[in-house]
Amino acid sequence: MNRVTFTIDGKEVKAIRGQTILKAADAAGVFIPRLCAYRDLTPNGSCRVCSVRVNGRIQAACVQTVAEGAIVENETPELLEYRRNIVDMLFVEGNHFCMFCEKSGFCELQALAYRFGIKAPRYPFLYPKRDLDMSHPHVFLDHNRCILCGRCVRASQDMDGKNVFQFVERGGRKRLQVNGDSLSETDLKATDEAVSVCPVGALMKKRVGYEVPVGRRRYDEKPIGDDIEMKGEK
Amino acid sequence: MKQGTAQVTAEICKKFGNDRTRLMDIAIAVQDRFGCVSHEAMEEIARQVRSHRVEVESLVSFYAFLSVKPQGKVVIRLCSDIVDWMKGYKDVAEAMARELGITMGETTPDGAITLTHTPCIGMSDQAPAALVNSVVVTHLTPERGRQLVRDLRRHLDPQQLVTMVGDGNNEHPLVRAMVRNNIRMRGPVHFADFEPGSALRKAVEMTPADVIRTIKDSRLRGRGGAGFPAGLKWEMAANAPGEKRYVLCNADEGEPGTFKDRVLLTECADQLMEGMTIAGYAVGSDTGIIYLRGEYRYLLPYLQSVVEGRRRQGYLGRDILGRKGLHFDIRIQLGAGAYICGEETALISSCEGLRGDPKNRPPFPPQEGYLGCPTIVNNVETLCCVSRILLEGSDWFASMGSSRTTGTKVLSISGDCRKPGVYEVPFGITARELIEMTEAENAGTMLIGGPCRQMIGPDRLEGRICYDDLATGGAIIIFNRARNRLEIAEHYLDFFIEESCGYCTPCRVGLTLLKNQVHKVIDGAGEPADLVEMRDLSNFIINTSRCGLGQAAPNPVLGALEIGDLSSGFVAERKPGLLPGFDLSKAVIDAELRVGRQSKYV
Ligand SMILES: Cc1cc2nc3c(=O)[nH]c(=O)nc-3n(C[C@H](O)[C@H](O)[C@H](O)COP(=O)(O)O)c2cc1C
Ligand code: SF4
Numbered sequence: 001m002n003r004v005t006f007t008i009d010g011k012e013v014k015a016i017r018g019q020t021i022l023k024a025a026d027a028a029g030v031f032i033p034r035l036c037a038y039r040d041l042t043p044n045g046s047c048r049v050c051s052v053r054v055n056g057r058i059q060a061a062c063v064q065t066v067a068e069g070a071i072v073e074n075e076t077p078e079l080l081e082y083r084r085n086i087v088d089m090l091f092v093e094g095n096h097f098c099m100f101c102e103k104s105g106f107c108e109l110q111a112l113a114y115r116f117g118i119k120a121p122r123y124p125f126l127y128p129k130r131d132l133d134m135s136h137p138h139v140f141l142d143h144n145r146c147i148l149c150g151r152c153v154r155a156s157q158d159m160d161g162k163n164v165f166q167f168v169e170r171g172g173r174k175r176l177q178v179n180g181d182s183l184s185e186t187d188l189k190a191t192d193e194a195v196s197v198c199p200v201g202a203l204m205k206k207r208v209g210y211e212v213p214v215g216r217r218r219y220d221e222k223p224i225g226d227d228i229e230m231k232g233e234k
Numbered sequence: 235m236k237q238g239t240a241q242v243t244a245e246i247c248k249k250f251g252n253d254r255t256r257l258m259d260i261a262i263a264v265q266d267r268f269g270c271v272s273h274e275a276m277e278e279i280a281r282q283v284r285s286h287r288v289e290v291e292s293l294v295s296f297y298a299f300l301s302v303k304p305q306g307k308v309v310i311r312l313c314s315d316i317v318d319w320m321k322g323y324k325d326v327a328e329a330m331a332r333e334l335g336i337t338m339g340e341t342t343p344d345g346a347i348t349l350t351h352t353p354c355i356g357m358s359d360q361a362p363a364a365l366v367n368s369v370v371v372t373h374l375t376p377e378r379g380r381q382l383v384r385d386l387r388r389h390l391d392p393q394q395l396v397t398m399v400g401d402g403n404n405e406h407p408l409v410r411a412m413v414r415n416n417i418r419m420r421g422p423v424h425f426a427d428f429e430p431g432s433a434l435r436k437a438v439e440m441t442p443a444d445v446i447r448t449i450k451d452s453r454l455r456g457r458g459g460a461g462f463p464a465g466l467k468w469e470m471a472a473n474a475p476g477e478k479r480y481v482l483c484n485a486d487e488g489e490p491g492t493f494k495d496r497v498l499l500t501e502c503a504d505q506l507m508e509g510m511t512i513a514g515y516a517v518g519s520d521t522g523i524i525y526l527r528g529e530y531r532y533l534l535p536y537l538q539s540v541v542e543g544r545r546r547q548g549y550l551g552r553d554i555l556g557r558k559g560l561h562f563d564i565r566i567q568l569g570a571g572a573y574i575c576g577e578e579t580a581l582i583s584s585c586e587g588l589r590g591d592p593k594n595r596p597p598f599p600p601q602e603g604y605l606g607c608p609t610i611v612n613n614v615e616t617l618c619c620v621s622r623i624l625l626e627g628s629d630w631f632a633s634m635g636s637s638r639t640t641g642t643k644v645l646s647i648s649g650d651c652r653k654p655g656v657y658e659v660p661f662g663i664t665a666r667e668l669i670e671m672t673e674a675e676n677a678g679t680m681l682i683g684g685p686c687r688q689m690i691g692p693d694r695l696e697g698r699i700c701y702d703d704l705a706t707g708g709a710i711i712i713f714n715r716a717r718n719r720l721e722i723a724e725h726y727l728d729f730f731i732e733e734s735c736g737y738c739t740p741c742r743v744g745l746t747l748l749k750n751q752v753h754k755v756i757d758g759a760g761e762p763a764d765l766v767e768m769r770d771l772s773n774f775i776i777n778t779s780r781c782g783l784g785q786a787a788p789n790p791v792l793g794a795l796e797i798g799d800l801s802s803g804f805v806a807e808r809k810p811g812l813l814p815g816f817d818l819s820k821a822v823i824d825a826e827l828r829v830g831r832q833s834k835y836v
């Protein structure tokens with residue numbers, strides 16, 4: 001009895017007991033958008049982009065585990081609108097200038113916006129004043145582009161065995177903080193997993209931006225989630 | 235001095251066993267000693283408890299009563315709740331700021347006094363009120379505010395501000411607060427006599443399973459707001475696998491306009507702790523924690539003395555009532571200014587020495603709670619009910635109230651009424667009866683259960699206080715007809731924005747966007763589409779937020795939309811070709827200032 005069966009938008013999906021809905025959907029070739037969840041990092045359920053309805057209740061697919069016979073709704077007009085709202089909110093909460101950003105074309109936030117058909121956010125920009133930390137010789141941290149997903153926090157702890165990042169303050173003032181007065185004072189290395197997991201252009205290696213020409217970047221040709229959906233078509 | 239900080243900090247850590255999970259106590263003690271938790275102190279704490287500075291900062295920066303930057307020797311926190319505004323907050327704040335020669339949020343140049351504001355401190359029945367360090371001052375006026383500042387300047391001793399003490403245990407030598415209980419209606423559950431030990435004796439004569447049965451039969455539902463059946467929660471915790479179990483009492487009472495737990499903690503501490511001990515016996519736990527909100531710190535020495543008294547009497551500690559192997563003890567965990575810590579999983583996080591971020595559910599606390607062990611979290615009033623149920627029986631309890639909500643409810647009523655205070659009433663009472671009892675004239679709007687529940691208008695006064703109709707954790711706030719509902723909603727949005735933990739996007743960002751939208755309409759720049767947008771945004775936030783804070787924060791906005799005609803907030807005239815809410819002259823002001831001339835075209 002270690003397997004359960006449930007449905008996503010009517011499609012029958014088999015999963016392992018204890019698996020999250022997101023992981024089960026991935027394995028079944030159904031794409032549920034996500035931002036804070038990343039591969040094997042412990043999910044934290046913070047961005048809410050993966051919101052689905054489970055037996056009528058909205059839940060975050062990345063932290064909610066599968067249940068026998070559950071009816072999961074993924075691509076309903078309501079949920080598509082909600083996810084769009086969240087992506088919009090993340091854009092207006094920070095300062096994102098995609099046309100100049102080294103992450104353009106590889107950025108998961110931008111890629112989701114394209115997938116959702118967002119041309120401009122529906123909310124007014126909040127234009128916060130945020131800092132840029134260039135102190136580290138090989139890595140920079142631009143808070144303007146940070147979406148507070150916490151991937152770097154968890155990767156530093158769980159994969160690098162360090163504790164370089166944490167969140168400080170609360171509410172709208174919540175921000176990422178490093179373990180020291182600046183990034184150069186921490187034990188962060190450019191090769192740390194924490195640096196490579198950032199979904200946006202907030203935490204990046206220096207001197208490697210714009211290497212791939214426009215048109216050949218990761219999400220120029222295929223939309224985000226395409227790799228997962230390919231599995232489903234087989 | 236530098237040497238001093240590290241040394242003293244290390245000693246404080248040692249006092250708490252260099253235990254990472256006691257980070258709240260450590261940070262509060264350091265804050266008390268130095269007026270801040272500096273980088274240097276955080277560095278030392280991290281070293282002692284084997285953590286990292288940034289982790290300590292993560293906690294310190296989360297709580298309003300802790301600060302990285304130095305604060306004055308005395309911190310005046312004026313309560314900026316809406317009820318305080320209605321009773322003259324603004325004038326008091328201005329008078330005190332002028333007397334101090336600083337603005338809100340600043341510290342006097344000599345580093346003596348900081349003036350700031352804080353959300354509801356649980357004194358809405360004696361507003362405007364303030365915390366001066368942990369001393370409560372009530373019924374402020376501009377003149378009393380000025381006098382208070384002058385006195386403080388002289389002695390810098392908040393306790394000396396208390397010249398008249400309140401009633402009941404507020405007079406107790408360990409409390410000595412000017413707070414008044416304002417108990418206006420005494421009911422049989424909480425305000426009848428209680429003989430310490432009497433309920434516990436009855437409990438230990440039964441099996442733990444029978445105690446749970448009794449609570450189930452009484453159909454007692456949680457008094458903290460959600461109304462979850464207490465007996466069912468206990469049963470889940472009792473049956474969950476685990477070596478150790480915990481009983482947590484939620485004394486965070488942060489919902490604006492709620493102050494009934496303040497009175498229960500002051501007058502029924504024995505009854506409460508006995509309820510916790512009975513819960514411990516029933517679920518198989520030997521440890522209880524009372525999470526006391528930082529605002530009620532003035533009650534801490536007294537509550538601690540009650541704990542000690544009960545240990546001496548054999549009602550707490552080892553071999554309770556002389557029964558071999560029956561252990562239960564209580565520690566009091568102080569909070570530090572964070573409304574979200576009233577949410578049960580955030581409360582657990584805080585007790586574990588973490589930021590007050592709620593946890594992902596499932597697992598639910600009765601399965602995996604404090605330190606990963608099965609845990610029950612119950613409100614102060616719920617646990618007080620437990621003792622009475624053991625004494626009087628479940629039938630007695632269930633015979634009171636309405637058909638599906640048994641027993642009585644302690645309400646804290648404030649706002650535009652002549653008799654604000656605490657009322658223990660049977661469930662099923664109507665909103666209209668409350669208005670009559672409190673002698674509220676011209677009531678136009680009521681908030682039942684504070685801002686996180688429902689706003690009702692004059693047409694809903696026949697509604698009944700119970701979980702199936704007008705549910706409440708205890709706050710009832712009355713507004714007269716002259717008050718603007720949208721402004722009320724905006725005030726509470728500011729509160730929720732300040733108190734959001736910031737973990738999830740819909741609450742962290744959405745509430746600010748919603749507030750801007752609401753403000754636009756209040757400002758007279760709204761258009762009908764704004765009302766649609768307000769409703770959509772509210773529903774989105776309610777549906778997608780991670781915890782009960784975000785899921786409830788837009789309720790006052792929805793209430794205002796539902797009850798009232800908001801068309802007065804619409805722009806009267808629209809310039810052709812422009813968005814109705816767009817004000818061209820406002821938009822170019824910045825540019826005009828820079829170039830130093832006025833635009834001809836506006
Ligand atoms: C944002 C938020 C704040 C809360 N604040 C309190 C509180 O101050 N006191 C309280 O007893 N319950 C509060 N609750 C409810 C608790 O999560 C929990 O339901 C309650 O403590 C359970 O105890 P009960 O079943 O005895 O009511 C709050 C919930 C939320 C979502
Ligand atoms: S820096 Fe990147 S990975 Fe870290 S929280 Fe910000 S967006 Fe997420």
Ligand code: SF4
Pocket residue numbers: 574592733734735736737738739741742779780781782783784785
């Ligand atoms: S709803 Fe608000 S308070 Fe609750 S987890 Fe999300 S951000 Fe934090």
Ligand code: FES
Pocket residue numbers: 033034035036037044045046047048049050051060061062063
């Ligand atoms: S991916 Fe699930 S909440 Fe972010």
